[in-house]
Amino acid sequence: MDLYLPSSVDRVSGHIAFIKACWKFTQTDISLEDVAGISANASEYFVDTRAVNSSTPVFVPLRLHREDVQNRIRDYRAFLGNFDDSQRYGIIINMYWVVMITWFAMCNKLKKTRWNEKIVSRRINFLRANISLPLLFGSHQTPFNMAPWLTTLLPTFGDSLVLLGYFALNVFFLFHNYKITEDNQLFGPNSNTLQTARYLADRAGVLSFAHFPLLVLFAGRNNILIGFSELPYATFMIFHKWTARVMVVHATLHTLAYLWMLWYKGSFAVFIHEWWFVMGVLAIVLGVLILLFAAHYFRVRFYEWFLVSHIVFALLFFISCWEHCVTFGWLDWIACAFAFWITDRLIRIYRLARFxxxxxxxxxxxxxxxxxxxxxxxxxxxxxxxxxxxxxxxxxxxxxxxxxxxxxxxxxxxxxxxxxxxxxxxxxxxxxxxxxxxxxxxxxxxxxxxGNQSPCENYENVILFAGGNGIPGPFYHALHLAEGSRLLPKSKIRLIWIIRSVDSIKWFEPELKRLCRTKIQCDIYITRGFEASMVRANPLLSQFKHHITFHSGRAPSAKILHQEFELCSSSLAIVTCGPGMMCDEIRHVVAKSVEDVDYRVDLFEELQVW
CATH class of the missing domain: 2.40.30.10 (Translation factors)
Known part of the structure; x- marks a missing residue:
């Protein structure tokens, strides 16, 4: 230190680090004056390390060669700097989501203002028709079948672009800025593969931990980002599932890289009994099990088992990750996630107690x-x-x-x-x-x-589609708009309800009677066992014949929407809640048609599936 540190401040810092090391490893308490005396005495007997036979014991002070010191400093900076880079990259990944959620918030909050009507142009409509509105592979609310046993819910095309940017960041940061050297002082010469494996293992491990806050925050019912962004809970559940998958991929790479290193160095048997090693293996096993049991096929058919396994495995996963790194660090990511989790649970308890x-x-x-x-x-x-x-x-x-x-x-x-x-x-x-x-x-x-209330009151025209038991939401919107005088007198409110049989009208009869006191245009499509002549013959239906139009068969959503697009001359809100196939069909039609209108059209999906 005295030979190669020109600054007196750096030398003192080095001496202090030396004193701490002496105490940590030998419990020897020495002072700065002691170090100065030892250094002055030893300087008279220094022998250059390159002049010493490394195979025999040495009993004289050694002077490290300047080049060796510089190379070792270089390699320590590369090794320890990888941890700093990994932490920094993990923060950037979290910030990416903050930026994306803020963008969604700006777009959605704009829909609550009258300025929204003016955001119409050929270029904007082109972007909405081809980016923000379309389905991905023709499916969003309907499960996408890759195989009879392999189904999943896909994001919209716009959401998939957000996820694509997130994937790209993870891949880039996973392999970026590794400083590999041929004459590495820590791993030995010709150790490029070993260096790469160690840097990859450490990078993947830290990036995996950096996903903890995202994982918990996106899954929380009281996620503060839902109110801020006004995105539906179902969208955050899609983000939650994909961040979980990426987290487990990082953890798997971390595990495989370390296992390979232990095998390569022949030290597997040495570490297999270490507590941190056992907890690490348990954590990766639990992470994989969580993904398998959360698969859409299993979740839909055995929901109660999924729920129990998800809670138990997730709790054990948190504990094992904490124990795995309790002596290494990076527990701040887990602590942050736990803070989000406990806050969500406390708010849920409060909401239940309040009701x-x-x-x-x-x-x-x-x-x-x-x-x-x-x-x-x-x-x-x-x-x-x-x-x-x-x-x-x-x-x-x-x-x-x-x-x-x-x-x-x-x-x-x-x-x-x-x-x-x-x-x-x-x-x-x-x-x-x-x-x-x-x-x-x-x-x-x-x-x-x-949930977030769709801002239908800010549109001149509103059309609401409901399928089966999805009627409460659209009905509530229609009644709220009609009785609350939220829209201008020239505005149009149309409610379309698709049901399987006349029996559905029986259980929703009181609400339909209330609807008849308003000027809402209501159409009901009955897909089974209905003919037009039944309206006069059936007392249940005849009481509504002056207010509701009954149709036989499935509602032609595309035809209805095209008619509305032709008749409307000002802003239009379209609300859907019903079977996933109906919602996806309407989204497809809106995406295909939005370029052909010269007024603002917005789609609000209120179906919550995950």
């Missing part, structure tokens, strides 16, 4: 649909397009919750109504309880409301 656990009336209303009616607190107010996670407080299912759209009851003040289609799992169990009496009373708790 309470009132007794609800649950009644069977058609072959596969039942209705939940429950009183809400006075200061707990839903809004069009919102959804809640409902907990049925029965001993066998109280811990489960599922999302459903809700509406304020048209029959009773401060009461909310939820229409639920019975499937397997939770809703199937409720249907079984109803099979004996047709109506039961049970305490429930609603967590929410969640």
């Amino acid at each position: 309470g656990a009132p007794r609800a009336t649950i009644e069977h209303i058609s072959d596969d649909t039942f209705k939940v009616s429950v009183k809400r607190p006075h200061n707990w107010k839903p809004y069009p397009g919102c959804f809640v996670f409902i907990h049925f407080l029965h001993w066998s299912i109280f811990w489960q919750s599922h999302p459903f759209t809700i509406v304020d009851s048209v029959l009773e003040d401060e009461q909310v109504t939820i229409y639920i289609k019975a499937k397997d799992g939770l809703t199937g169990q409720i249907a079984k309880l109803l099979s004996h009496t047709g109506q039961i009373s049970m305490r429930v708790s609603l967590e929410g409301p969640y």
Whole structure:
């Protein structure tokens, strides 16, 4: 240090580091004065390292050759600098998402202003038609089938470009700026492969940890970014799944690179009993299992098993990652993720406590649909397009919750109504309880409301598509617009509902009667067992004949939209909520047609699938 550090400040810093090392490894306490004395005494007996036979013991002070010192400093900077680069790249990846979410926020908040109508031009419409609106491989809300057992939900084309930029950053940062040297002082000469493996292992490990905050934040129901960006929760779930996959890829590369190094150096048996090694292996196994059990095919068919495994495996994954690196560092990423997780859980508990656990009336209303009616607190107010996670407080299912759209009851003040289609799992169990009496009373708790309200009031024309049990959201929007005088008198509100049979009208009869008091244009398409002559003969239908137009068959969405595009001369909002195939078809038509109109057209999807 005294020979090669020209600055006295650097020499003192070096002496202090030497003193700390002495204490750490030998518990020897020495002072700066002691170091200065030892250095002065030893300088008289220095022998150059290149003049010493390295195979025999040496009992004299050694003077490191300047070139060797510089090379070692170079290699330490490359080795330790890789950790700094990895940390910096992980921060940049997180910042990429901040920038993208901010861009989405600006675009969505603009839709709530009158300026939105003026953002129309041939170039803008071209970009929207070819980038932001189109489907990716013809599917978004409908599962994309790569094989009978391999299905997934795809992002929109616009969202896929955001993910593509994210993938590109990860690939670039994974391999960028490795400083490999032929005469490396740490790994030995001719160790290029070993150096690359070590740098890759460390880089991949840190980048994997950098995904922890994104992973938890995107999955949280109370994700602050949802309100900020006004993106649907389903979009964040797509981002959550892809960041999880990239995280596990990084972790797998980290694991494979280290295993190869241990095999190459013959030290596998030495480290296999180390706690950090065991926890690292456990973490990667859990990460892979989480991805496998979260596959769309498994999640849809065995949702309850998916939910339990996801929670248990994720908790064990967090713990094993913490234990793996507790002596190495980078725990700040896990601590940040845990802060997001605990905040989300506390807010969820608060939301449940705020709603309470009132007794609800649950009644069977058609072959596969039942209705939940429950009183809400006075200061707990839903809004069009919102959804809640409902907990049925029965001993066998109280811990489960599922999302459903809700509406304020048209029959009773401060009461909310939820229409639920019975499937397997939770809703199937409720249907079984109803099979004996047709109506039961049970305490429930609603967590929410969640979701962003589509800004339909800022458009001159609104057309709402609903399919089956997806009617509550579009109906709530239509009623809110019509009765709240939110639009100009010349504006048009049209509600289109596609149902399988006349029975669906029976369970939604009170809401339809309320709709008839407004000027909303309503069309109902009945796909099975309906003919036009039934409108006069069936009392259920005849009461609506002056207000609602009934059609037989499936709604021709493309034809309806093209007619609306021709008739409209000012801004148009299109809202969809229903089967995924219907929503995807409408998105496809809008994307194909937006270049042909000279006014603003926006699509709002309120179907929540993940």
